Amino acid sequence: MNHSKALYAACLFAALNLCTLSARAQASANEQTYTYGTHLDIRKVLSITEDAGPSCGVVGARMTYLDSHGTEQVLNYQKVSDTCIGDN
Known part of the structure; x- marks a missing residue:
């Protein structure tokens, strides 16, 4: 009986790993870096983050958003740091 539980657990673990790998592959396929002229199809912005900078x-920066089809996309781009707000 213990052997079948171990086999069942191993199969479940393998199936979960395949799902995780598939999700990672899909996430990286929907990631792009902005260049001048990049067509953007943004229905809803989910989050915007930026790299930490000392000054x-x-x-x-990285924007995660939903396109007009409801597919999650990621856009990497360059911007002036939020720490510059108010600096002259």
């Missing part, structure tokens, strides 16, 4: 300057 005012250009940093990498």
